[in-house]
Amino acid sequence: MAATLENVRHTVRCGYRRSCLKLVVLGLMVLVCSWHTGLLDLQRMVEGGPALCQLLGEMFPPDFSNMRKWGKPVVDTLCMSVAGTFIALVLSLPVGLLAAGNVAPNRAVYRLARGILNILRSVPELIMGIVFVAAVGFGALPGALALGLHSVGMVGKFFAEAIEHCDPKPVEAIRAVGATRAQTVLYGILPQVMPQLVDTLVYRWEYNFRASTVMGMVGAGGIGFELMASLRIMQYQEVSAILLVILVMVTLVDGLGSRIRRKVS
Numbered sequence: 001m002a003a004t005l006e007n008v009r010h011t012v013r014c015g016y017r018r019s020c021l022k023l024v025v026l027g028l029m030v031l032v033c034s035w036h037t038g039l040l041d042l043q044r045m046v047e048g049g050p051a052l053c054q055l056l057g058e059m060f061p062p063d064f065s066n067m068r069k070w071g072k073p074v075v076d077t078l079c080m081s082v083a084g085t086f087i088a089l090v091l092s093l094p095v096g097l098l099a100a101g102n103v104a105p106n107r108a109v110y111r112l113a114r115g116i117l118n119i120l121r122s123v124p125e126l127i128m129g130i131v132f133v134a135a136v137g138f139g140a141l142p143g144a145l146a147l148g149l150h151s152v153g154m155v156g157k158f159f160a161e162a163i164e165h166c167d168p169k170p171v172e173a174i175r176a177v178g179a180t181r182a183q184t185v186l187y188g189i190l191p192q193v194m195p196q197l198v199d200t201l202v203y204r205w206e207y208n209f210r211a212s213t214v215m216g217m218v219g220a221g222g223i224g225f226e227l228m229a230s231l232r233i234m235q236y237q238e239v240s241a242i243l244l245v246i247l248v249m250v251t252l253v254d255g256l257g258s259r260i261r262r263k264v265s
Contacts, residue, residue: 055236062244063237070226070245077222078249080143081209087148088155088208089201095152096159102171103163103185117160121153125211129218143220147208158200159193166192199261206257213246223249 034040095113097103104110125146132142171188179187190197216224223246230238 058236059240061237062241063235064241066238067241067245070223070242073216073221073223073226074245074249076140077212077216077224078209078253080140080147080212080215080220080222081205081253083140083144084147084151084208084212085201085205087144088151088204091148091152092156092159093197096156097163097185099156099160100163102166102168103189105181113156114160117153117156119153120149121157123150123153125150126214126218129215129220133219138219138221140221143212143215143222146215146220147211151204151208155200155204159197162193162196162200163189202257202260206254209253210250213250 031040038044095116098105098109099113099117101110104113128146128150129142132145136142136145166189170192171184174184174188212220212222213224213227216222216226217228219225223242227239227242227246230236230242
């Protein structure tokens with residue numbers, strides 16, 4: 001009995017030491033990264049304070065005199081986020097199924113699907129926006145395409161992870177009665193992961209709306225285009241007004257997304 005207790009104490013001590021060592025290593029990594037980026041350069045941070053205060057002072061009071069012409073860009077931004085999320089839904093589900101180890105027909109298909117998701121996730125949506133602007137021209141279309149394809153990389157990965165962690169017992173029961181692969185996915189896997197899939201899509205839609213406000217900076221339309229135009233001519237009071245409009249829209253979208261998630265949870 002005494003030997004057993006001593007073994008338990010030794011195991012606990014070893015686990016505690018390993019945890020402390022990991023925390024020390026993590027802390028050192030954070031410090032090195034902070035030093036490398038200049039975050040620990042207090043003199044530079046202090047010297048930048050007056051310039052920041054001056055810029056913020058030039059942004060007030062907000063100028064809403066051109067608010068009427070922002071209506072269409074706001075609608076474009078909203079539609080861009082919805083269309084991009086729809087593209088993510090259409091493409092992420094099949095790719096996510098093939099990227100799940102318990103559904104993919106073989107290892108080669110699994111690795112190919114994972115590779116596609118990694119590629120789409122590694123290319124920033126702004127770069128995709130520039131490419132699609134060059135391909136299809138200015139407007140909301142390149143923004144929707146860029147947001148959609150970038151979303152496939154993230155949403156597809158979440159889909160695959162959710163599918164891999166579903167309960168195997170219903171799947172085995174359906175297979176035992178002679179169901180095909182498609183029937184197994186349709187009746188054994190999707191019902192289990194559907195709430196998670198909807199939750200992921202709603203979160204991605206909220207993200208896409210925020211990201212779509214930036215897409216205008218590369219010519220992909222939306223309220224971001226108006227924001228960039230005001231920044232270029234240094235109309236900072238108009239910039240603050242546009243930022244407030246974006247804040248209101250983001251708040252409304254986040255609230256709507258929360259209601260949708262509560263409905264499906």
